[in-house]
Amino acid sequence: MNLLKMLLKSSRLALVLAVVTGLASGASSAGLLALTGAALVGKAQGMGWYFAALCAVALLARFASHAVLNWMHHGLVFQMRTELGTRMLATPLRRLEELGSHRLLAALTADISFVGAGLMLLPQLIIHLAILIGCLGYMAWLSRPLLLTTLGFMAVGIATYMLPARRSLGLMRTARELYDRLLKHFDTLSEGTKELKMHRERRLAFLREDLVGTSASLRKVDALSGAIDAANSSWGMLLFFAIIGLLLFVVPTFGGVDSATLTGFSLTILYMQQPLDSVLNSFHGVGQATVALGKLDALGLGQEPPELQGSLESPRAFERLELRAITHAYRRDHEDGRFLLGPIDLTLRPGELVFLVGGNGSGKTTLAKLLIGLYSPESGAVILDGKPLTDERDWERYRQLFSSVFVDFCLFDRMLGLERQDLAEQAQRYLERLQLTHKVRIEGGALSTTSLSQGQRKRLALLTAYLEDRPFYLFDEWAADQDPVFKALFYEQLLPDLKRRGKAVLVITHDDRYFHLADRLLRLEYGQLLPEESQALRPHGS
Numbered sequence: 001m002n003l004l005k006m007l008l009k010s011s012r013l014a015l016v017l018a019v020v021t022g023l024a025s026g027a028s029s030a031g032l033l034a035l036t037g038a039a040l041v042g043k044a045q046g047m048g049w050y051f052a053a054l055c056a057v058a059l060l061a062r063f064a065s066h067a068v069l070n071w072m073h074h075g076l077v078f079q080m081r082t083e084l085g086t087r088m089l090a091t092p093l094r095r096l097e098e099l100g101s102h103r104l105l106a107a108l109t110a111d112i113s114f115v116g117a118g119l120m121l122l123p124q125l126i127i128h129l130a131i132l133i134g135c136l137g138y139m140a141w142l143s144r145p146l147l148l149t150t151l152g153f154m155a156v157g158i159a160t161y162m163l164p165a166r167r168s169l170g171l172m173r174t175a176r177e178l179y180d181r182l183l184k185h186f187d188t189l190s191e192g193t194k195e196l197k198m199h200r201e202r203r204l205a206f207l208r209e210d211l212v213g214t215s216a217s218l219r220k221v222d223a224l225s226g227a228i229d230a231a232n233s234s235w236g237m238l239l240f241f242a243i244i245g246l247l248l249f250v251v252p253t254f255g256g257v258d259s260a261t262l263t264g265f266s267l268t269i270l271y272m273q274q275p276l277d278s279v280l281n282s283f284h285g286v287g288q289a290t291v292a293l294g295k296l297d298a299l300g301l302g303q304e305p306p307e308l309q310g311s312l313e314s315p316r317a318f319e320r321l322e323l324r325a326i327t328h329a330y331r332r333d334h335e336d337g338r339f340l341l342g343p344i345d346l347t348l349r350p351g352e353l354v355f356l357v358g359g360n361g362s363g364k365t366t367l368a369k370l371l372i373g374l375y376s377p378e379s380g381a382v383i384l385d386g387k388p389l390t391d392e393r394d395w396e397r398y399r400q401l402f403s404s405v406f407v408d409f410c411l412f413d414r415m416l417g418l419e420r421q422d423l424a425e426q427a428q429r430y431l432e433r434l435q436l437t438h439k440v441r442i443e444g445g446a447l448s449t450t451s452l453s454q455g456q457r458k459r460l461a462l463l464t465a466y467l468e469d470r471p472f473y474l475f476d477e478w479a480a481d482q483d484p485v486f487k488a489l490f491y492e493q494l495l496p497d498l499k500r501r502g503k504a505v506l507v508i509t510h511d512d513r514y515f516h517l518a519d520r521l522l523r524l525e526y527g528q529l530l531p532e533e534s535q536a537l538r539p540h541g542s
């Protein structure tokens, strides 16, 4: 039902067109069949032109119906891909992290294609059901008692079909869960290639227990569900031939039915074979699409709120940014493992160079994500220039204040969204400053390469941040991969330059030999911000 609603919502006109042309195709084929039947018993003299005209209508209608269906299918897949991508980006980061990339990938690939294929089946299902109803009407006109016999057989067929079909649907759900697990293994396969290659036992265990194990379970479940559907479809066809057998071999022995009626009945039933076969076979595809749609719903993706529609002017500066008693907790199954950050009170201003330090797992990155609006605080408030952020429009504008480079940064090979007159010259200047001119060129707003060492890639991420030219810069252990010379350049020249330009800069770092360069040193311990240390107490040199 969900599928039908979705289809009606997204392409009502195309659906109507597909059904109308499909019905015209079915009706003209039925007309051809009726004429053939009449001709066989010598009742269609002089109707050759009707036959030719019906052939032309059947051809055109069939072509139009398939063309509309094809166009509709690709339109729907396009629409789903676009909508899903947009909705993923409108979903809170925390939710996306909880889902994991494998589930998102499964949705973007498998679910979209199953839903697309299932939606394609629906118009055909409607057309074929209409043709079947039309045939039943014709049969009622030929002989009511024979129709009742046929309907009796059909009722047995439907009843015996439903039970295995439900089992098959259950198996499809299991298969879909297994597919999620398989994609997680694929993730491991690509991310852990080095570790798997270097350790034979680990590799064999991974292949045997994870990849092959899940893959084999999936094959078993898929094959069983396919076999049930095939058996079901064959059972339906068997009943169908049983009806023909009954008409041809049993009914004549009772007498009372003329040969014209029997011929008409048999031909109609033969004509029903194709739509009936198609209806029976489509249950598998519709079942898969229903399961996929359920998975897409279960992702719980967000929608772009209405307040974000239309133009949105980004703030170019701020005076004072306050975090007031903000908290964040990572929820886990066991409360023992729960990490709570905050409540945190913090005020930051332009022109300040602030270092955020603390042990591994003390909450620095979490605080950074809260600060720049990637996570929403569970309690407390973020106040920008005296005004607390309330709706999504406030938060979206707020996020435009920041340029950030996280540890797991993404390097875009094009300067997306950075159209400016002097972009190329500026980028060239920064490339020189970052000592990358011998490696990378900017060509038509794109980087000539991103295949570089990790330290060089981080410098390119810094280049993008420079070009964004926003009022607040956040670096999460940026210098960790830099050589000592460039590390010194970063702390002693690049950061002070940003400060001189009036930028607020927050640097997450473990490099204690540079702590003395910060205006303020914030220290986190087990999710709590310690009282700020005075300049005199800071380590100077390691």
Ligand SMILES: Nc1ncnc2c1ncn2[C@@H]1O[C@H](COP(=O)(O)OP(=O)(O)OP(=O)(O)O)[C@@H](O)[C@H]1O
Pocket: 097, 330, 331, 339, 358, 359, 360, 361, 362, 363, 364, 365, 366, 367
């Ligand atoms: N995605 C997540 N899901 C659940 N818990 C998380 C997640 N990310 C972090 N945590 C937990 O939150 C705590 C703080 O993590 P966070 O990454 O903020 O620490 P950090 O101070 O930046 O550490 P490091 O110096 O190692 O980068 C950790 O104890 C970690 O277990």
